Amino acid sequence: MIITLARIDDRLIHGQVTTVWSKKAAADRIIIVDENVYQDEIRKTLLKQACPPGMKVNIVNVPKAIAVFNNSKYKDDKIFYLFTNPAEALKLVKGGVPVKKLNIGGMQYSEGKTQITKSVSLDQEDVKAFKQLDQLGVKLDLQVVESDPHVNIMDKISEKYKG
Template structure:
């Protein structure tokens, strides 16, 4: 399986992902890796309906994503992984899926989160997961759209920790 792109965006498939990132990835399949979405039939249906034409979409939990990655049947597939949070990215990488870079695009503000960019808010658990990804040699690429300049995401995380 060839990984074309991996992105955290808790909105999953929406305008930017369907038009810009899917084109940028050039993958045959989008795999949404999220236990929460996988267990929500309505959300699963909505995500599949939002898929760009000609791209297959699967919604799975981390364990299933690892099994699919390891299955020789999918060896020639090109994929675009989408996540809602960094903790599931950590679990996927620890499970043997070799992500080199994770694009961080959107994580909505909620109670208990700190806003670190216009589009990204993080909890303490998120911060710990991002640091763990760095330890696992995964590059943190923070851009809302592909043409945006890269942001010093680690600097933003450090600011969030000290505030």
């Protein structure tokens, strides 16, 4: 598989993804990697309906994503990975999928999270996962919309989480 884009966006397939990011990715297929979505039949159906025209979408958990990545049948497929959180991306990387760059879009605020930008809020598990991804050499590019400047999320994390 050829990874054209890997992005965290907890809304998954929505306006920005269908009109901008999917075009930027120039992929054949969107693969959503998320255990909760994988187990939610209604949400899976809705996401498949929201997929950009002409693009396939698959919703899988991490073990299935790793198995598919390693299946030679798909070696020439261009893939756009979508995640809701950095923990699933970390599991994929630790499982041997060579994600070199991770684009970070929206991660909405909820109880227990700290807002680090107007569109990104993190809890301690998110911070821990981002730190591990950074240590594994994954470039962490915070860019909610394509016109935003590129920012290394680790810089924002250091500002908010001293130490």
